[in-house]
Amino acid sequence: MPRSRFSASLTSPKVDVVIDTGxxxxxxxxxxxxxxxxxxxxxxxxxxxxxxxxxxxxxxxxxxxxxxxxxxxxxxxxAVAGVYVGMEFVAERIRGTTDWKNAMIGGALTGAMVSAASSNNRDKIVMDAITGGAVATAAQFLNYLT
Structure with a gap:
């Protein structure tokens, strides 16, 4: 029986905005x-x-x-994305390495900060920090797959 193969690739357009603040x-x-x-x-x-x-x-x-x-x-x-990117950058600079742990730290700090800005409930702040760290880490691992 004849076989056929289909091969394709899909690339998304890359949009880059460069603002140099120094x-x-x-x-x-x-x-x-x-x-x-x-x-x-x-x-x-x-x-x-x-x-x-x-x-x-x-x-x-x-x-x-x-x-x-x-x-x-x-x-x-x-604003949430700006805080996350900033926190991940700070974690990378402090730790001196680039890995998934920076994403986890940045996500946890961002989750805690955003939650603390809208709530005084400590349990909610901790849960949002855990969620932020988990989501950021998962996103980082997905980036490694592609």
């Missing part, structure tokens, strides 16, 4: 803020566009609501 810590933090903030704003726009089209109601109010949601989501997730 400080590598600030460069990475701003880069993380802009990239993830842009993704979050795009996600908010896509969600609202779906609901507007589904309802068939396009108005100035809907547009303003979408714009506010885009700014809010972009700023929030951009």
């Amino acid at each position: 400080n590598p810590f600030l460069n990475l933090t701003v880069d993380g803020f802009l990239k993830i903030g842009g993704v979050a704003a795009s996600k908010a726009a896509a969600e609202d566009a779906y609901y507007i089209v589904k309802r068939g109601n396009i108005s100035r109010h809907n547009f303003e609501h979408t714009l506010k949601k885009m700014c809010k989501e972009g700023a929030y997730w951009g």
